[in-house]
Amino acid sequence: xxxxxxxxxxxxxxxxxxxxxxxxxxxxxxxxxxxxxxxxxxxxxxxxxxxxxxxxxxxxxxxxxxxxxxxxxxxxxxxxxxxxxxxxxxxxxxxxxxxxxxxxxxxxxxxxxxxxxxxxxxxxxxxxxxxxxxxxxxxxxxxxxxxxxxxxxxxxxxxxxxxxxxxxxxxxxxxxxxxxxxxxxxxxxxxxxxxxxxxxxxxxxxxxxxxxxxxxxxx
Amino acid sequence: xxxxxxxxxxxxxxxxxxxxxxxxxxxxxxxxxxxxxxxxxxxxxxxxxxxxxxxxxxxxxxxxxxxxxxxxxxxxxxxxxxxxxxxxxxxxxxxxxxxxxxxxxxxxxxxxxxxxxxxxxxxxxxxxxxxxxxxxxxxxxxxxxxxxxxxxxxxxxxxxxxxxxxxxxxxxxxxxxxxxxxxxxxxxxxxxxxxxxxxxxxxxxxxxxxxxxxxxx
Numbered sequence: 001x002x003x004x005x006x007x008x009x010x011x012x013x014x015x016x017x018x019x020x021x022x023x024x025x026x027x028x029x030x031x032x033x034x035x036x037x038x039x040x041x042x043x044x045x046x047x048x049x050x051x052x053x054x055x056x057x058x059x060x061x062x063x064x065x066x067x068x069x070x071x072x073x074x075x076x077x078x079x080x081x082x083x084x085x086x087x088x089x090x091x092x093x094x095x096x097x098x099x100x101x102x103x104x105x106x107x108x109x110x111x112x113x114x115x116x117x118x119x120x121x122x123x124x125x126x127x128x129x130x131x132x133x134x135x136x137x138x139x140x141x142x143x144x145x146x147x148x149x150x151x152x153x154x155x156x157x158x159x160x161x162x163x164x165x166x167x168x169x170x171x172x173x174x175x176x177x178x179x180x181x182x183x184x185x186x187x188x189x190x191x192x193x194x195x196x197x198x199x200x201x202x203x204x205x206x207x208x209x210x211x212x213x214x215x216x217x218x219x
Numbered sequence: 220x221x222x223x224x225x226x227x228x229x230x231x232x233x234x235x236x237x238x239x240x241x242x243x244x245x246x247x248x249x250x251x252x253x254x255x256x257x258x259x260x261x262x263x264x265x266x267x268x269x270x271x272x273x274x275x276x277x278x279x280x281x282x283x284x285x286x287x288x289x290x291x292x293x294x295x296x297x298x299x300x301x302x303x304x305x306x307x308x309x310x311x312x313x314x315x316x317x318x319x320x321x322x323x324x325x326x327x328x329x330x331x332x333x334x335x336x337x338x339x340x341x342x343x344x345x346x347x348x349x350x351x352x353x354x355x356x357x358x359x360x361x362x363x364x365x366x367x368x369x370x371x372x373x374x375x376x377x378x379x380x381x382x383x384x385x386x387x388x389x390x391x392x393x394x395x396x397x398x399x400x401x402x403x404x405x406x407x408x409x410x411x412x413x414x415x416x417x418x419x420x421x422x423x424x425x426x427x428x429x430x431x432x433x434x435x436x
Contacts, residue, residue, distance in 0.1 A: 008336030008387065009364040013356035016372050022350045024274045029248040034273070034348070035266035036252060043260070048391075052338055068339065068354050073248065085260060094250035095257070102259040109264035116272060119314035122391035150389045152336055154363065166319065166392055186390050188321075193383075197364055204382040207363050210390035 001146050002153060004060035009154040009197070030069040037076050042107035042115070045083025048122075049176035053148035054078050122169045124183035130213070132187060136162045137219035140189070140211060148176035151215040155207075158195050159219055163208065164188040171212055184213040278347035281312045282395055283416035285322075285345060286427075290400045291409045300324060303395070307345060317344035317393055323386065324397040325423075330377055332370070332423035333386045333394045334362035340388035342395050346418055353422065363387055373424040396423040404429060 007013070025031040037051075046054075054075040055063070063071065080086045090097055107115065132138055142157040143149075150172045164187065171182040189211045193201035255261040285307055289296040299306040303320035307313070320342060323331040335341065336359050341349040352358050361369050366383045370376070377383065386394040398420040404412060419425035 007360040010360040013360045016357045031270045035269040105262035109268045112268040117314045119318040121318040207385045
């Protein structure tokens with residue numbers, strides 16, 4: 001979707017606000033929201049693409065107004081409700097519905113180090129046709145999906161060159177909607193800064209993006 | 220070398236990214252947590268363990284050890300630049316948001332900068348959780364269109380003949396910058412070198428400097 005989250009190349013967002021010796025969390029509630037997301041993620045009712053898409057669906061003025069972990073809180077609640085883990089009434093009342101069964105946590109403390117060390121690779125050990133080769137000139141398709149996509153607006157229609165083939169990775173556009181992983185080749189693609197931004201950019205500079213096979217066409 | 224941005228008073232620095240934090244957020248999150256605990260969906264001790272991990276165990280000191288090792292061990296550097304996930308794993312740093320690592324090396328005529336224009340992708344096992352500025356609109360919007368201007372805001376002015384490569388983390392591949400080893404650091408041990416390496420240098424918004432050469436960010 002052409003949302004406000006797709007910020008690459010925008011002007012008017014103000015100066016970078018750097019904080020020295022920044023704490024990992026600024027408020028205890030931020031830490032709890034972070035950890036709740038990880039712990040509830042262990043129920044496997046959603047995936048990282050659905051999580052990102054849920055935040056992107058926050059109306060643009062609200063997305064810009066609220067803080068990072070408020071967006072996480074929003075996404076957590078939406079996904080828990082959608083996944084049937086809680087009802088909206090329970091969230092509003094802060095109490096389980098009368099007679100609702102008691103579950104056993106999907107993630108217990110002793111399993112945390114193992115879960116974190118293992119991670120969740122996005123690569124898939126399946127065969128998929130690589131339509132492009134390293135060194136090949138490509139064009140990012142000029143597409144405007146209304147759902148989740150990881151092809152930023154600023155490269156659509158632009159010419160680039162394949163630098164690397166990362167192998168076969170889960171495709172976010174379908175995975176975010178639980179329509180399947182649709183694994184396909186993911187490439188590192190070099191776009192010259194002048195191709196993206198015109199004469200104002202340095203002729204030496206370039207931007208590299210990771211781009212899925214479906215986002216590309218032959219140049 | 221610092222711009223005014225870096226010297227904002229503490230109160231002002233906190234405004235951004237926390238513009239309108241409602242006073243009830245603490246209560247809302249507490250209520251949500253107790254609901255989830257009461258339903259048996261969450262183990263509060265697991266939450267404590269997660270928070271402790273990212274506050275105390277996983278952070279930029281990990282990445283600094285990777286960088287220092289690459290500076291003193293050419294064979295390790297070679298492995299790091301060809302299979303970063305495995306080479307970083309050799310030092311014990313693996314897992315969430317570092318499953319697919321790429322390390323990009325700076326040089327005298329080449330500078331790398333990492334951003335996530337779409338959200339906040341960042342290599343957690345080596346750098347920990349990202350700082351607010353990395354996740355915020357000003358950096359996300361401008362790093363790709365005006366990297367030289369962004370670097371100037373961080374106090375880093377690069378000559379025109381230095382090539383800049385910006386890495387926009389659009390997939391699950393995560394990027395770590397291998398900064399240049401500072402000049403006159405030959406006598407320092409691996410541990411002393413690691414102490415010089417900053418988070419900012421590994422994102423690409425700073426260089427690594429010896430303390431007497433003016434310090435680092």
